[in-house]
């Protein structure tokens with residue numbers, strides 16, 4: 001499934017959310033974002049990183065796709081691969097476009 005997201009500017013971005021905190025339900029999400037930014041990933045508590053427990057922005061890189069692990073892949077891998085919790089924040093100055101492709105296998109016939 002392909003979505004096309006358009007995030008309007010908001011005069012008080014700290015009072016709103018572009019997309020609420022969630023993880024995707026699919027296997028892998030392939031995301032194209034424009035150059036505005038606003039996608040944040042929650043770094044889990046159980047990793048050996050300085051930013052653990054924090055929301056970290058995934059900066060847009062021209063021509064790059066973001067690959068997100070979804071819940072289905074977490075379940076299939078018995079938790080070896082963790083789905084990524086994320087949010088989208090808006091800005092007061094620039095609207096934003098993103099195009100996620102949610103991949104899921106067809107059910108067997």
Ligand SMILES: O=C(O)CCC(=O)C(=O)O
Nearest residue numbers: 005019033039088098100
């Ligand atoms: O706009 C984005 O960067 C992410 C959108 C998203 O998380 C979603 O559609 O599930």
Ligand SMILES: [Fe+2]
Nearest residue numbers: 022023024086
């Ligand atoms: Fe998402």
